[in-house]
Amino acid sequence: MSIKNAFYAQSGGVTAVINASACGVIETARKNKDKIGTVYAGRNGIIGALEEDLIDTDLESAADIAALKHTPSGGFGSCRFKLKSLEDNKAEYERLIEVFKAHNIGYFFYNGGGDSADTCYKVSQLSEKMGYPVQAIHVPKTVDNDLPITDNCPGFGSVAKYIAVSALEASYDVRSMCKTSTKIFVLEVMGRHAGWIAAAGGLIEDEGIPVVILFPEVEFNQEKFMANVKAKVEQHGFCTIVVSEGTHWPDGKFLAEQGTRDSFGHAQLGGAAPVVANLIKESLGYKFHWAVADYLQRAARHLASRSDVEQAYALGEKAVEFALEGDNSIMPTVNRLSNNPYTWEIGKAPLAEVANVEKMMPMDFITDDGFGITQACKDYLYPLIEGEAYPPYKANGMPDYVTLKLQSVGKKLEIFTV
Amino acid sequence: MSIKNAFYAQSGGVTAVINASACGVIETARKNKDKIGTVYAGRNGIIGALEEDLIDTDLESAADIAALKHTPSGGFGSCRFKLKSLEDNKAEYERLIEVFKAHNIGYFFYNGGGDSADTCYKVSQLSEKMGYPVQAIHVPKTVDNDLPITDNCPGFGSVAKYIAVSALEASYDVRSMCKTSTKIFVLEVMGRHAGWIAAAGGLIEDEGIPVVILFPEVEFNQEKFMANVKAKVEQHGFCTIVVSEGTHWPDGKFLAEQGTRDSFGHAQLGGAAPVVANLIKESLGYKFHWAVADYLQRAARHLASRSDVEQAYALGEKAVEFALEGDNSIMPTVNRLSNNPYTWEIGKAPLAEVANVEKMMPMDFITDDGFGITQACKDYLYPLIEGEAYPPYKANGMPDYVTLKLQSVGKKLEIFTV
Numbered sequence: 001m002s003i004k005n006a007f008y009a010q011s012g013g014v015t016a017v018i019n020a021s022a023c024g025v026i027e028t029a030r031k032n033k034d035k036i037g038t039v040y041a042g043r044n045g046i047i048g049a050l051e052e053d054l055i056d057t058d059l060e061s062a063a064d065i066a067a068l069k070h071t072p073s074g075g076f077g078s079c080r081f082k083l084k085s086l087e088d089n090k091a092e093y094e095r096l097i098e099v100f101k102a103h104n105i106g107y108f109f110y111n112g113g114g115d116s117a118d119t120c121y122k123v124s125q126l127s128e129k130m131g132y133p134v135q136a137i138h139v140p141k142t143v144d145n146d147l148p149i150t151d152n153c154p155g156f157g158s159v160a161k162y163i164a165v166s167a168l169e170a171s172y173d174v175r176s177m178c179k180t181s182t183k184i185f186v187l188e189v190m191g192r193h194a195g196w197i198a199a200a201g202g203l204i205e206d207e208g209i210p211v212v213i214l215f216p217e218v219e220f221n222q223e224k225f226m227a228n229v230k231a232k233v234e235q236h237g238f239c240t241i242v243v244s245e246g247t248h249w250p251d252g253k254f255l256a257e258q259g260t261r262d263s264f265g266h267a268q269l270g271g272a273a274p275v276v277a278n279l280i281k282e283s284l285g286y287k288f289h290w291a292v293a294d295y296l297q298r299a300a301r302h303l304a305s306r307s308d309v310e311q312a313y314a315l316g317e318k319a320v321e322f323a324l325e326g327d328n329s330i331m332p333t334v335n336r337l338s339n340n341p342y343t344w345e346i347g348k349a350p351l352a353e354v355a356n357v358e359k360m361m362p363m364d365f366i367t368d369d370g371f372g373i374t375q376a377c378k379d380y381l382y383p384l385i386e387g388e389a390y391p392p393y394k395a396n397g398m399p400d401y402v403t404l405k406l407q408s409v410g411k412k413l414e415i416f417t418v
Numbered sequence: 419m420s421i422k423n424a425f426y427a428q429s430g431g432v433t434a435v436i437n438a439s440a441c442g443v444i445e446t447a448r449k450n451k452d453k454i455g456t457v458y459a460g461r462n463g464i465i466g467a468l469e470e471d472l473i474d475t476d477l478e479s480a481a482d483i484a485a486l487k488h489t490p491s492g493g494f495g496s497c498r499f500k501l502k503s504l505e506d507n508k509a510e511y512e513r514l515i516e517v518f519k520a521h522n523i524g525y526f527f528y529n530g531g532g533d534s535a536d537t538c539y540k541v542s543q544l545s546e547k548m549g550y551p552v553q554a555i556h557v558p559k560t561v562d563n564d565l566p567i568t569d570n571c572p573g574f575g576s577v578a579k580y581i582a583v584s585a586l587e588a589s590y591d592v593r594s595m596c597k598t599s600t601k602i603f604v605l606e607v608m609g610r611h612a613g614w615i616a617a618a619g620g621l622i623e624d625e626g627i628p629v630v631i632l633f634p635e636v637e638f639n640q641e642k643f644m645a646n647v648k649a650k651v652e653q654h655g656f657c658t659i660v661v662s663e664g665t666h667w668p669d670g671k672f673l674a675e676q677g678t679r680d681s682f683g684h685a686q687l688g689g690a691a692p693v694v695a696n697l698i699k700e701s702l703g704y705k706f707h708w709a710v711a712d713y714l715q716r717a718a719r720h721l722a723s724r725s726d727v728e729q730a731y732a733l734g735e736k737a738v739e740f741a742l743e744g745d746n747s748i749m750p751t752v753n754r755l756s757n758n759p760y761t762w763e764i765g766k767a768p769l770a771e772v773a774n775v776e777k778m779m780p781m782d783f784i785t786d787d788g789f790g791i792t793q794a795c796k797d798y799l800y801p802l803i804e805g806e807a808y809p810p811y812k813a814n815g816m817p818d819y820v821t822l823k824l825q826s827v828g829k830k831l832e833i834f835t836v
Contacts, residue, residue, distance in 0.1 A: 014594045016587075044597040073590035079598040165817055169434075169717035172491035172819065176432045179462035180497040185713060208821060271692060273710075292691075294709035295603060299587035302721055305815065385815035390808065397723065397803035399583055401590065403626060 003035065004106025006320075007049060008057075009042035010074040011112025011119075011141075015155030016162075016301040017312035018111060018141045019068040019075045024316025025109050025139065026057050026065050035324050040103060040409065044077035046110070046119065050092060050418050052099050056409045067402035069313060070391035072301035075404050081418065082115045086122055093126050095416050101132045102412045107323050108134050111316075113142035113153070114358060117331060121351040124329040137319045138331040138351055141312070143298045145196040148357040149349040150333035154315060155298065157308030157384035160200035162300040163189055163242070164385060166293065167201045171209040171240045174289070178238035184229070184280055184288035185240045188273035190297060191216060192246040194361050197297070200381055201242030202373035210236040211372070214276070216246030217361060218370040220255060226283045228371050233286060241280075243272045302399060306387025307342060318346040342383030421453065422524025424738075425467060426475075427460035428492040429530025429537075429559075433573030434580075434719040435730035436529060436559045437486040437493045442734025443527050443557065444475050444483050453742050458521060461826065462495035464528070464537065468510060468836050470517050474827045485820035487731060488809035490719035493822050499836065500533045504540055511544050513834050519550045520830040525741045526552050529734075531560035531571070532776060535749060539769040542747040555737045556749040556769055559730070561716045563614040566775040567767040568751035572733060573716065575726030575802035578618035580718040581607055581660070582803060584711065585619045589627040589658045592707070596656035602647070602698055602706040603658045606691035608715060609634060610664040612779050615715070618799055619660030620791035628654040629790070632694070634664030635779060636788040638673060644701045646789050651704060659698075661690045720817060724805025725760060736764040760801030 008025050010018055022041070029039045041055040042048025048055070055076055057065070068075050083092050100108065110120040117138045124136035140147050145156035167187055174185045191197045195215035202213050210232035214220060232239040248254045256272040273290040280286055311334050318332040329351045337343040365377035373381075392400045426443050428436055440459070447457045459473040460466025466473070473494055475483070486493050501510050518526065528538040535556045542554035558565050563574035585605055592603045609615045613633030620631050628650035632638065650657040666672045674690040691708040698704055729752050736750040747769045755761040783795035791799075810818045 010594070014591055047597065071590070072587050074594035077597060078594045080595070081598050161815060164815075165720050166714050166718070168816065168819070169490050169719060170713040172489070173432055173713045173717040176428070176492035176496045177498070179465065179495055180499050187714075203816065207816060207819075271689065271710075274689060289712050290710070291712035291714050292689075292708070292710045293714070294707050295588040295591045296584050296605075296709050296711070296714075299591040300584070301587060302583050382814045386813070387815065388808070388811055390806070393806055395804070396800045397579060397582075397805065398586065398621065398625060401586070401625075 003037045005037040005104050006039045006107035006109060007042065007100060007105045008039055008109045009045045009049060009111065010076055010078040011045050011110060011116035012078060012080060013143065013298065014074040014078050015141060015143055015298050016072040016158040016304045017154050017309050019071050019073065020309050020312035021111050021139050021141060021154060021316035022075060023065055023068040024313040025320055028317045028320040032320070032324060036107065036320070037104065040105065041076040043406065043408065045079035045081065046083070047079050047081055047418055049096050049099050050416055052411045052413050052416065054103060054409050055406050059407050060404050064402050064404055069309065070301065071401040072299045075402070076406065083119050086126065093122060094130070096123060097127050097130050097132055097134065098413060100134055106134060108136040109139055109319050110136065111139040111141050113144065114147060114356065117147065117351055118355040121329060121355040124351065135323050135328040137323050137327065138354065139315050139319045140331055143190060143197065144194060146194055146358050148354055148359045151336040151344065152334055152384055154308060154312035156196060157305040158300065159197055159297050160381060161305040161385035162297050162303050163197055163200045163293070164203040165303060167240060167242055168204045168207055168209065170291065171204055174238045174240065181287060182289050183233055183238045183286040184277065186273045186277045186288060186290040187240070187242050188245060188271060188292045189242060191244040195244050196361055198242050198244040199361065199365060199373050199377055203378060203381060204240065205372065206378065209240055210238065211240045211242060213371055213373065214241065214243040214247040215366060215370070216244045216248065217366060219250045220247055222279065226280070228369070229280060230284055241276060243276050245272055247272055301391055304389050305385045306389040307384060309389040311344070314346050322348055339379050339383055342386055421455045423455035423522050424457045424525035424527060425460065425518060425523045426457055426527045427463045427467060427529065428494055428496040429463050429528060429534035430496060430498060431561065431716065432492040432496050433559060433561055433716050434490040434576040434722045435572050435727050437489050437491065438727050438730035439529050439557050439559060439572060439734035440493060441483055441486040442731040443738055446735045446738040450738070450742060454525065454738070455522065458523065458827065459494040461824065463497035463499065464501070465497050465499055465836055467514050467517050468834055470829045470831050470834065472521060472827050473824050477825050478822050482820050482822055487727065488719065489819040490717045493820070494824065501537050504544065511540060512548065514541060515545050515548050515550055515552065516831060518552055524552060526554040527557055527737050528554065529557040529559050531562060532565060532774065535565065535769055536773040539747060539773040542769065553741050553746040555741050555745065556772065557733050557737045558749055561608060561615065562612060564612055564776050566772055566777045569754040569762065570752055570802055572726060572730035574614060575723040576718065577615055577715050578799060579723040579803035580715050580721050581615055581618045581711070582621040583721060585658060585660055586622045586625055586627065588709065589622055592656045592658065599705055600707050601651055601656045601704040602695065604691045604695045604706060604708040605658070605660050606663060606689060606710045607660060609662040613662050614779055616660050616662040617779065617783060617791050617795055621796060621799060622658065623790065624796065627658055628656065629658045629660060631789055631791065632659065632661040632665040633784060633788070634662045634666065635784065637668045638665055640697065646787070647698060648702055659694060661694050663690055665690055719809055722807050723803045724807040725802060727807040729762070732764050740766060757797050757801055760804055
């Protein structure tokens with residue numbers, strides 16, 4: 001049996017720990033040089049495969065590959081590019097398999113969320129039909145935490161830790177100032193469809209902070225919200241609000257799309273946080289501050305969760321091990337064994353059961369009033385933010401993140417442009 | 419000579435390290451029990467003195483006082499309350515001194531920025547005139563970094579580190595995504611009058627990131643700005659912009675006051691970042707993301723600069739030592755001895771030379787085009803972000819910040835309400 005090469009690609013929005021999965025894949029492949037050849041990485045994700053722009057990871061030093069474990073972002077580049085359905089654009093799938101064949105690639109490790117799980121599944125099926133079977137393994141990643149079966153998705157735990165810690169710190173700040181100044185702090189977090197990240201902000205309740213969460217799962221009820229905020233300010237002197245970008249009015253319109261216009265009449269500038277802050281100011285008169293974390297939250301490797309980094313690495317490692325054991329069309333998963341202490345192991349799930357299934361936040365994770373999280377939710381979240389995993393810093397005070405060489409191998413096929 | 423008590427208060431916007439100064443004051447006083455009595459802290463700053471709401475720090479455990487060193491915010495509460503001029507409201511100053519007299523307070527440690535230096539100066543002068551001389555020592559603190567004589571102001575170094583690291587992380591994120599998605603990341607930072615914090619964002623240039631800084635010191639020139647951004651995107655594929663909240667048009671109007679109105683016609687929701695992002699979108703068509711760090715930046719004790727924490731503590735410690743040596747009406751200062759390695763010592767400056775003097779950013783710290791920082795600026799900034807000083811974390815993944823008991827001593831005077 002000839003030794004096959006591998007292809008690895010990063011897909012969709014990047015995270016603080018997706019490179020830790022890349023590190024797990026590449027280091028594990030390097031430990032098995034007798035069974036697996038070179039790991040080629042797609043430049044800018046799957047586009048690199050379609051355009052035959054394959055980065056030769058053998059040209060990266062062991063130290064640089066190891067440094068991926070503590071470097072945020074997608075070290076090989078990612079993309080927002082969803083392959084069309086097989087019926088609509090079979091040519092793209094066929095091109096992928098041609099490229100794999102030309103470079104003797106027998107393993108496809110695709111590191112992403114729901115869409116990439118689906119692509120991975122189709123590549124596995126089609127390659128078999130085309131007579132060049134490729135073992136396709138999906139490595140989970142998404143701050144949205146919406147993949148099924150796995151306990152959680154790498155990237156989420158670190159965002160959750162960042163939001164919980166940042167919301168706590170800003171709340172301490174407001175608590176200091178509320179006697180004569182700011183009484184309301186509004187923090188906007190990611191989550192267009194699911195409130196997982198906003199839920200993490202709810203953990204500061206256990207630190208004695210009055211907090212109100214606005215979830216995309218709960219229609220915004222302005223009257224109940226104001227009453228809740230007012231009660232908290234009257235009791236504690238201040239209140240913190242964590243609002244999902246996906247929070248919406250009963251008619252489905254996002255708060256962030258409040259119809260705001262600039263002086264030229266151009267459409268809104270975005271941001272649910274300033275909308276919420278201004279509604280409170282108008283209704284209750286409290287002085288406010290607001291922040292929008294945006295990319296800062298998903299890129300914050302400086303405050304990654306240790307369990308998240310370890311799981312991201314382990315999922316990449318196991319993806320290669322499962323492939324070498326003959327697995328195909330699967331996704332390695334995190335299986336939670338216990339909450340306290342948090343113990344887990346890596347399992348696996350068939351891609352047929354993963355593709356196109358979205359895991360929503362259980363409704364029993366949200367309190368009856370719709371503004372907080374339940375003990376069940378806290379029990380789920382705490383293990384995911386457990387531990388710290390600091391990157392090394394340079395003498396000048398900046399983190400020592402790696403930028404790879406990213407050298408491509410020679411092309412063997414005709415040009416194909418996406 | 420009878421042993422006098424001390425009064426300590428926090429003033430104005432709080433920081434990630436103002437509590438480290440409080441820790442330095444209280445721990446040093448405790449080491450000198452033979453010379454100095456109880457340290458009373460003002461609840462919510464100077465208001466606590468005026469209202470005779472004095473927190474007895476002797477009732478806080480040694481462990482809790484030590485924990486202040488790693489806890490952000492103002493542990494005793496702060497306030498935005500500026501005493502009026504002596505002529506306009508002498509009664510307030512007289513009340514302060516009455517309260518000091520009633521509680522046998524002979525030392526006044528005031529931890530704040532320019533306004534509190536001025537108050538400190540006046541208390542020293544007036545107390546002497548009133549026949550109850552109080553030794554008034556100003557402990558510097560301000561993320562605005564605008565106090566004179568001292569090399570820098572505690573709080574600034576940690577914000578600078580947070581902004582430099584966060585801007586770097588988000589830039590790595592955008593670099594990963596720019597092939598098919600986001601090409602522009604705009605980060606709004608504090609700094610209404612001076613661009614010190616924005617300047618810290620400029621350090622990511624040394625990490626290979628194309629970055630454009632918008633300073634309050636430089637009038638916003640839309641045409642030159644767009645040309646600069648366009649050139650960087652064409653060369654690198656992406657660009658990061660760090661914008662001060664105080665960036666303004668040639669007519670002096672803040673970018674954040676762009677005349678934005680919501681659907682009800684209410685005035686703008688604020689934020690220079692979304693304005694800049696939308697201007698780029700309209701002019702160049704690039705997809706963008708933006709973040710507003712707001713309180714997250716000044717509260718981010720989880721990423722404090724070690725040199726900042728050490729200086730904040732040392733300034734509090736020296737404030738007490740100087741007082742015990744008989745100093746009055748001074749501010750301990752950080753004196754830089756060398757850049758590389760960064761060495762410094764604590765000196766002192768007369769409050770007469772500190773009060774009402776604002777240190778601006780030297781214009782030779784800004785590049786000729788107005789969009790970047792010079793080597794001189796980098797040489798100044800790097801030492802201030804040197805080293806990490808992580809807070810301890812609890813087993814559940816949250817930082818172990820302290821909330822003090824904050825018990826007041828009994829009142830001896832008539833009620834006075836501010």
